[in-house]
Amino acid sequence: MSDILLKYQAVDISYAGQKVVENADFQINTGEILGIVGESGSGKSTLVKAALGILNNEGRVDRGKILFHGKDLTTMYGEPLRRIRGAEIGMVFQNPGASLSPIRKISEQFYETIREHRRLDKQSAKEEILLLFEKLQLWDGERILDSYPFELSGGMNQRVAIALTMMLQPSLILADEPTSALDVTVQSQVIKELMQIRDLFGTSILIVTHNIGVAAHMADQIVVMRQGRIVEKGRKEDIIFRPQERATRKLIDATPKIRRG
Numbered sequence: 001m002s003d004i005l006l007k008y009q010a011v012d013i014s015y016a017g018q019k020v021v022e023n024a025d026f027q028i029n030t031g032e033i034l035g036i037v038g039e040s041g042s043g044k045s046t047l048v049k050a051a052l053g054i055l056n057n058e059g060r061v062d063r064g065k066i067l068f069h070g071k072d073l074t075t076m077y078g079e080p081l082r083r084i085r086g087a088e089i090g091m092v093f094q095n096p097g098a099s100l101s102p103i104r105k106i107s108e109q110f111y112e113t114i115r116e117h118r119r120l121d122k123q124s125a126k127e128e129i130l131l132l133f134e135k136l137q138l139w140d141g142e143r144i145l146d147s148y149p150f151e152l153s154g155g156m157n158q159r160v161a162i163a164l165t166m167m168l169q170p171s172l173i174l175a176d177e178p179t180s181a182l183d184v185t186v187q188s189q190v191i192k193e194l195m196q197i198r199d200l201f202g203t204s205i206l207i208v209t210h211n212i213g214v215a216a217h218m219a220d221q222i223v224v225m226r227q228g229r230i231v232e233k234g235r236k237e238d239i240i241f242r243p244q245e246r247a248t249r250k251l252i253d254a255t256p257k258i259r260r261g
Contacts, residue, residue, distance in 0.1 A: 003030045004067075005172055005204050006051070011064035013046050013055070021046055021228045024064070028221070030171070033198055033205045035215025035236075037251060038225035044208045047225075048174045050074070052091060053081055068172070087117050090165035094177040096157040099164060100149045106160060107145035113167050129167065135200055136163055136193055155186030159193055166197055173197070175207040179214060191218055212248075213255040216240050224248045 006028045013021035021043040028034040036044045049055050051066050051073055066073045068089065073081070085091070093099055101109060107126070114125045126145070133141035138159060149157050158178060165173060175194065179187040195218060197203050209215055215222050215236070222239040224232040226247040232239060243249050 004028075005030050005032075005069065006206065007065075007067040008047070009065040009067065011047070011050070011066060012062040013043070013050055014060060014062050015046075015056075016058040019062070019228065021050075024230055026221075026223050026230065026233055028172070028204055028206055030204055031198065031202045032221065033195075033207065033219045034221045034223065035212075035219035036206065036208045036223045036225060037212045037215050038210065038247075039251075040210060041227075042225040043228040044225050045176050048091075048176050048206065048208050051174060052085055052089060053077070054091075086113070086165075086170065087168045088170050088172070090168070090170040090173045092158075092162055092165055092173060092175040092178045094180055096149070096154070096161040099161040100157060102149050104148070105145070106147055106149070106152075110145070110164060110167060113164060117168055129163075132163055132166060136166075136196060138163060153186075155182050155189060158182065158186075158190050162190070162193055162197070166201070166203070169201055170203065172204045172206065175205060177208055177210070180210065187214070194218065211255060212240075212251040216255075224251070 004027050008024045008026050011021060011024040012019060024047055036047065038044045046055065046059070050061050053073070061074045068084065110129050111122060111125055114120055129145065130141045133144065138144060144152070144160060152160065179190050182190060191214060194205055198205055207215065207218060219236050222233065222236050223230055224239065224245065224247060232243065232245045232248050239248060240252065243252060
């Protein structure tokens with residue numbers, strides 16, 4: 001079996017004293033894609049934010065551990081956690097505006113990310129960026145780098161945000177509803193890019209989505225959440241074709257693209 005990269009152990013999370021996630025327990029292995037699915041408000045995004053300590057001021061992990069390479073992220077603060085963010089664990093948000101500044105060129109944002117963790121002159125950095133763009137089939141890289149986010153489409157901005165996350169080649173990407181704000185055609189491009197990243201770099205991906213069809217296409221393992229609790233988890237094939245829980249069947253029935261059997 002692959003090495004365990006990220007493991008949630010009996011995690012409870014609350015907002016303003018109200019429990020929103022209870023007894024979450026699952027793991028993601030090296031090189032694996034894991035999908036967390038559920039309706040809006042089921043707690044799936046909260047799980048991801050807790051790993052990086054980006055819950056809002058009223059959010060807190062009340063119980064359990066979130067282990068990354070065996071180290072408990074819930075006990076890390078300040079510089080130790082900052083070193084893990086970006087360099088070891090990358091984050092892709094639903095809205096690329098959370099990753100990209102609207103008033104700075106794409107090139108400047110890439111250079112800044114690189115400078116935070118590596119000493120590299122601008123020309124060498126540009127060569128690395130353009131090589132990554134080529135691998136991810138982001139053509140016309142020079143134009144992209146010379147653009148502001150408002151000059152690119154929403155889908156292209158999301159693809160660029162994913163490339164920015166990969167600039168430091170983290171071993172794990174946490175993707176929080178990365179396709180939900182995009183139309184169907186662009187969704188497929190973003191999904192393809194994420195899967196290419198796993199294939200090219202061996203990067204593990206934890207993707208949060210309300211669309212079980214996305215998880216069915218991408219993931220090796222699926223976790224199903226409802227009202228803050230995990231109701232079902234296992235291999236993709238078992239979850240999609242042999243669901244045991246009503247909540248899972250409801251998600252599948254709401255996704256016409258998935259065929260049973």
